[in-house]
Amino acid sequence: MTTIIDGNAIADRITADVESCATTLSEAGVKPGLATVLMSDDGASETYVSMKQEACEEIGIEGFHYEIDPDAPATALFERIDDLNTDPSVHGILVQLPLPDHVSKEAVLSRIDPMKDVDGFHPENVGRLVAGNARYKPCTPHGVQKILAAEGIATEGADVVVVGRSDIVGKPMANLLLQYGEGGNATVTVCHSRTADLAAKTRAADILIAAAGVPEMIDGSMLSEGVAVIDVGINRVEADAEKGYELVGDVDFESAKGKASAITPVPGGVGPLTIAMLMYNTAKAASLQSGVDVDLP
Ligand code: NDP
Numbered sequence: 080m081t082t083i084i085d086g087n088a089i090a091d092r093i094t095a096d097v098e099s100c101a102t103t104l105s106e107a108g109v110k111p112g113l114a115t116v117l118m119s120d121d122g123a124s125e126t127y128v129s130m131k132q133e134a135c136e137e138i139g140i141e142g143f144h145y146e147i148d149p150d151a152p153a154t155a156l157f158e159r160i161d162d163l164n165t166d167p168s169v170h171g172i173l174v175q176l177p178l179p180d181h182v183s184k185e186a187v188l189s190r191i192d193p194m195k196d197v198d199g200f201h202p203e204n205v206g207r208l209v210a211g212n213a214r215y216k217p218c219t220p221h222g223v224q225k226i227l228a229a230e231g232i233a234t235e236g237a238d239v240v241v242v243g244r245s246d247i248v249g250k251p252m253a254n255l256l257l258q259y260g261e262g263g264n265a266t267v268t269v270c271h272s273r274t275a276d277l278a279a280k281t282r283a284a285d286i287l288i289a290a291a292g293v294p295e296m297i298d299g300s301m302l303s304e305g306v307a308v309i310d311v312g313i314n315r316v317e318a319d320a321e322k323g324y325e326l327v328g329d330v331d332f333e334s335a336k337g338k339a340s341a342i343t344p345v346p347g348g349v350g351p352l353t354i355a356m357l358m359y360n361t362a363k364a365a366s367l368q369s370g371v372d373v374d375l376p
């Protein structure tokens with residue numbers, strides 16, 4: 080029997096906890112605020128930002144949204160960030176990635192006040208994560224940790240293979256799993272496009288985390304019996320559907336299901352957790368900045 084992991088249900092439970100923290104903060108006169116900034120006309124980015132704003136509204140976080148023309152100079156984005164850094168009603172700032180080619184991602188991420196960096200991508204927050212003293216854990220890897228905990232999939236002593244080494248998913252995922260303590264203590268292998276004999280690596284996994292952005296690249300033949308499969312990939316592929324595309328993961332769900340003890344679907348797996356953990360980080364940011372204590376699990 081393979082467990083099909085219900086990411087929506089796990090996210091709903093976390094969101095309910097965050098909502099109650101948001102209420103506590105608001106009652107103390109600190110309504111948590113999240114600002115999203117979009118400098119892109121990419122349809123997927125627009126969708127992600129609007130989902131984040133909807134989540135804010137649902138749980139009592141004040142949402143602020145700003146759009147910047149993708150052809151505008153980088154300074155337009157820098158000035159917006161500077162304003163948000165000093166705005167006391169904004170506790171979290173999220174600049175939606177990717178950015179236009181003429182805007183340096185590093186410059187943008189470093190400009191956000193690290194206390195308001197609810198994505199956890201500022202170098203100070205990356206350093207804290209690596210050092211085992213995370214302030215804001217990056218949302219997607221943190222969401223994966225929450226899924227593993229909710230499903231009782233132990234990381235301690237497990238061989239975990241992460242496919243992908245991006246700054247957003249692969250690297251922070253590996254770092255979280257390496258830390259001492261709950262949700263960590265794993266033996267982690269990080270694979271990427273230059274990895275030799277990827278299948279040999281993935282077959283050695285007790286837990287496989289796919290974050291490569293390549294549709295269905297990992298199939299059942301690359302997995303061992305009983306593996307837990309977490310598919311982070313969200314890929315649009317052409318399909319005879321109303322929108323002209325459908326979403327698939329990095330894992331070939333049907334063949335992987337035959338081998339896995341548990342597996343996340345796409346959509347409905349990791350995606351909902353990413354948004355829930357962003358809300359979590361925003362509530363944490365409001366708490367840290369105001370000194371009002373909340374009980375975030
Ligand atoms: P990136 O493109 O930044 O990174 C992809 C990584 O995968 C790179 O390290 C790359 O290697 C590696 N890779 C690419 N092709 C292969 C291959 N054939 N074999 C082994 N490794 C490979 O992507 P992201 O990390 O930003 O995102 C990964 C996926 O996760 C995407 O589908 C994205 O849409 C999805 N995503 C989902 C989220 C969610 O909420 N569920 C949130 C964020 C992302 P190299 O470094 O050598 O180039």
